[in-house]
Amino acid sequence: MSPILPNAPAVNPPEPALAAMSTEPSPIREFLRKRGSGRVADNSFAAVMLICACSIFAIVFFIFGILVIHSRPSLAAFGWKFFTRSAWDPVSGDFGALPFIFGTLATSLLALCMAVPLALGVAVFLTELCPRPLRAPISFLTELLAAIPSVVYGLWAVFVLVPLMRDPIGPFLLKTLGWTGLFSGANFGVGLLTASIILSIMILPIISSLTRDIMTAVPNSQREAVLALGATRWEMIRIGVLRNSRIGIVGAIMLGLGRALGETMAVTMVIGNHPDIGKSLFAPANTLASVIAGEFSEATTDIYLSALIEIGLALFLVTIVVNAIARLMVWAVTRGAPTQVH
């Protein structure tokens, strides 16, 4: 069958040479033997790499274990009720995490409400409408903004956003939307709304760049098929692109949510740090992450410290779950893409 086969007998060395080879190894074999067997080195190298890969699992288990161990006093004292009680009294040692859960959920959801429509708009613009020369600079800018440290956003918020909230934005909201009751009480510039705005600015680049990646992964044949049926561009985007990538987009939004839930510094700097559950968006509040940042170094008693560590444990578990679901959704879309392209 093989084209080499007919020639093979001619290439074979004559008998005497074969005999000589069996007693005296060829120079190549000699060289390889001198270098020693690669098996030991190969296996040990693979083992070292494997151990390092396992260290990623180890880190997750280690974080979980150490947080459980150090939150034991609080777990024993309050049990599951810790998450449904709103008491937060370091002096008498009475703790409940409800105000912080409220603060975290309120700021994250508000931030998502503001960021998601804008992020989707940006992603649609970048993938479907943007003139080619503009595409790279705009997506580069969003990538850059995702990399700005939290503390710098916080600094900007303290000196630019808070004064803006105090003067033109706050009173304007009170005048136009005051009837909803969401904007009552004194407006100091810091509070739930300010924290949500800075959070939405921070998660916007993450959501939009992931959504862009997911939309780019939709094969062009889908777009062409819808266009060929006479669809307008928006119908093409809606039917051909958004519908195909919706799971991934939900995943991207959840990744943004995960980031918002755990965001610490910028929120701590502008949320006002007060454990209250109220209706007003001007009111100061506190989130799971910001209470840890704000009070951890003041925690003098064991029960206080372990309550804060238990909050950290809750944050860890929640973000792990949210991120895991989100990643699965994003993977489901982007990993399937290359096989469809052909």
Next chain:
Amino acid sequence: MDFQTKSMRLNNTLRNATNYFISGLSILATVAVIIPLVAILFYLVYKGASSLNLAFFTKAPAPVGEPGGGMANSIVGSGIILGLASLMGIPIGIAAGVYLAEFGRGKPFATAVRFTADVLNGVPSIVMGISAYSLIVIRQKHFSAVAGGVALAIMMIPTITRTTEEMLATVPHAIREAALGLGVPKWRTAISVSLRTASPGIITGCMLAFARVAGETAPLLFTAFGNQFWSLKLNEPIAALPLQIYVYAISPYDEWHRLAWAGSLVLIVLIMVSVTLVRIFANRGVLKGGS
């Protein structure tokens, strides 16, 4: 018939109108996002550049009320913490990436590692801070640079693992096969061929992870803790640039606010450079004209 064409025409007008409306909205959204974000950058450069001077890089903070002073101790402190973090995080991260790309292709275990790394990437940095605190600070009974380094190293590992894997995946298989065909052992192929070919990308990936954790404040709050004075000891509280920015930002003194802006600008420049480099390498691929 006439009615039907009329309704179709109306329908088409409506469809076109929706099309233009939505396109307009998405352009508007982009502009609405770009303007404030550019404003942040410009404000930062404007405020920061006017506050940067030589003293910023050479002097420790002046006492409250005195003008002058800089953040030299914070810059050096950040350097020490980041150096420790890199020493721990970079080798482990790269090795894990090598496992994923060279040994684990297609194995379910490798997929699990990849997934865990992605999930770990999303864990809030403050959680890393408490973990390092519980592990090291409680045991030692004092804050230390080492504890800060450990917290940051944990944050670097998943990022480096994933970028290393992605960069190794761009190395053409033919090159590995050529090396293996010459009788080079697999470990040597991984180090001298795959890693070396992908090294520009991997180095910039490490820089990106470095820059990301360079701006992290939350994990350092209760590990490195910060220090107003010069300290180079690994076993003591140490100053760090982002921590100092945080302290200065919430302080009531104008002089300190100035320093906070300057510090932020320094951080941002570091981050911008590494993000740009990563982008260049990611776009160019690891081999010019290869694959």
